[in-house]
Amino acid sequence: MLIEPGTETTEGVMRILASIGSNKVNWKFPPLDLLGVGGMLRRNGIEDFVILDALNQGFTHQYTKEQIEKEKPELVVFTFTNYTIKNDMKVATLTKEVSPDIKTIAVNFAAESYPGTILKDFPDLDFLAYHDPEYPTLDLIREDYKPENVKGIYYRENGTIKKNREKTLENLDEIGIPPHDKLPINIYCSPYQLRSPMSATSFTRGCINMCTHCIGSRYLSLKKGGHPKGGHVRIKSHESCLEELHLLQSLGVKELRFFDGELTADMDWAEELFERMVKEKIDMTFSCNVRADTVREDLLWKMKKAGAHLVSMGIDSANQEVLDNMKKNLTVQQITDAVKMIKKVGLRLTTYTTFGHKGETKETMLDTINYIKEVNPDLCSFSLVVPVIGTEFYDYLKKNKLLDESAPLEAYDPNLPPVYSLPTISSKEMYETAMYGYRSFYFRPRYIVRRLFTTNHLWNDVKYMIFCIQRYILEPLTKGSAVP
Template sequence: MKILIIEPPAVSIFGNQRIFGGNGSNKSDFRKPPLDLMMMSGYMRKEGFDNDLLDANASRRSIDDIKEVIKNKIPDVIFFSTSTCTIYKDLLVAKVAKEVNSSIVTVAVGTHVMALPHDTFAESEYLDVIVYSSEWEETSLNVLKNISDLKNARGIYLRKTSGEIIKTDIQAPVSDLDMLGFPAHDKLERDIYGDPTSKRSPKSIVMGQKACINNCSFCCQPAFFGAPVLRKRSVEHFLEELKWVQDLGFQEVMFNDATLTADLEWAALLFEGMIRNKIDLTWNCSTRAERVNPEILKLMKKAGCHTIALGMESVDSTVLKNIRKNIHPEQIREAVSLIRKNGMNTVLFCVVGFPGETRKSIEKTISFLKTIDSTFITLGIAVPAPGTDFFRHIEENNYLLTRDWSRYDPMKRPVFSYPELSADEILYYSTYGLRQFYLRPRYIFNRVIAIRNMSDVSKNFNNFVGFMKRYVIHSRT
């Protein structure tokens, strides 16, 4: 059986996010390996199903390029990822596949199709299967094992030849993540990935845990992947993967865990293992402000960490309560200070436009950001992803302006408007806040004096050019 796994082409010139519910165009020169597809590919291979993996997003291939690949390989099955704002273009993968050979089985994965399976089938006559289970690896294997009679494959919606859509039995969660094997790091082009925080290349991506310990109303993790029930790989298994990644020639990784230090004991064992095994990888990660302390930060730094991202969203108490963020601004301030004191950079993920937002609350958040020493921030526009509580709130209160999914991008004008805060105002504040933060003389001065070598010069120049293209030259309408 020939199997082809595809990350579809980018819709934006900046590339797109699709991984595990990611959505929107990238904010800068950011090319992230498709970890969800890599995990599917690696598990299939482990179970005896060889496959090809193609990332058309990061490699900037077109849909015509995809069609040529399909013509050359003539696969029996194609799996492809989707996201809300790219769904119309993503479904072209199924179309060109059927144009090449109508017998190719086309399978879509992603949180958008999980939330709206019937709408998606109606959108594309060329789509055969939608994975609704959050266990994408096991469900994709079910498809392959039952390819001759797909109604026996657990965790999918299936379009029968009659046109009838059926939902098969649910796929139980995988309790032992070690059984999934390693993501297919060796199947992608090595030298095309990186982001503004990267220190070295080539760079890959890893993950040691599934789900998240929080239950934010806007996030796809609790809506689709079972948060706050956290499942962890064994430290030993994870270390073996990191050794393999290093042996493949990678010099840096991104930890894709929603909260890498959710379990401080597990995290400490991981970092100690990296140090003990002399794993020479630099890396960045995400966590929550209350899940860092001086002891764990010292271990992280020694194990190769250079950048830690924290979810802040807002500093307004009403907004934070409405989105169930369970964080206090002073925890953010303290965490940023601790991280910087331990010699690492910080990224703060901030968003404008959540329920309860006002002009005053946005201005308060922007003012707060200017008082702390974060290396980077993001200030995207809230996107109500289908299937989340945030989407239901926006829809039920008649705040929604459009169901044109291509508009559901945090870099574009909001798809909703509040009586007290318009879509245009939210868009304005997003760009205004970023300019206020990044174009401060003090910030620019601190970036300049932090330069240590020509690599830093190149990185800072590229980041500045990317910022100007994204927030000054290009329109965000």
């Protein structure tokens, strides 16, 4: 039984592919990590499993327990993040309450970023998969839960905690086709979808780059330096991608969110994907992530022809020094050129900004906010960098004693005041300026009017506005000044 744990927070959380923190907007994405595990099980002849998406269906822990009682599985696989670990590990406890014989394995690509020893802190957990979750889960079942020969896991043996080395998963086709048919199709949504029902997937793992703070590239790239920019990307074959798209289409899915670091990491591969989507009559509108150096105008036209209506791009800073400090490997000019190209092709744009990199000041933040307002994307986020163990940024903070080591794990949220201050700006100032960024972007009359005239989901947008007022005006009033 595969479980995406429920949560008691109202705004929901992100656990997909090493994402962290509370939701910035009212979106719901299917549990892609569990879909990977499910694909691997199905590909190897194991069909007798269910996926319970308690998070997105709003199921309580009590309901989850009842479902475990009903299913009586031999193994419960569940996702977690550091930020929500106390909540998520309740799944292991509930499972053991149902029956101590049911085995439990927790999966998280970035499990090793936990500041401690998970199996010590959570005794109801039997196994921990620390990178790609697919082979550890399959091999545990194949080995009849004897962990000695199962690669990629932590386990207990005679009171000590052991770690087996990893089994490299370079060929993502080995994962098989994610079993979307085992999930409800009508519950997933995002504020920028054009059509319903919506779902999500990813065809790649990793990023071509290795920004100093990035949990995704650090823990999904598998190895450092495979790409000249410093990162590494694993990519599925076109055959595998098309097979999954046909499955989604047969289920009635009309809109797709690609959850890749950048779907266009290999531009030639992406070009062929878009051509084949057209040729094989995949009737789905979609959105995806790109980097400013993984777009070409001809590629964007092909992407649009294949169904794309929106791309999301990291504009982490409009200050070149900050970009260089975070090793973004991009210039502000490259970002500006990519924005122009995206607009020329007629794709909508959402942007990600991360504040709090080395060298950040209030001025660099305000310059970036003004730059984003000039770019005028359809949606934007102003996150605060979360220091993650294993990243260069975390090491920098630690070495310079800038980290508040007493902060609880729940404080490691990109939407909360950072758990560190920089020599150039305090945590409080960073948070207040980021919240100002949201208010000054979203509450512009020009933006509201544009949104009202271009929306396909007026009710969704009204809900989103209520969410924004709560998150970016009312919450900051309780956590710090609302005035920058």
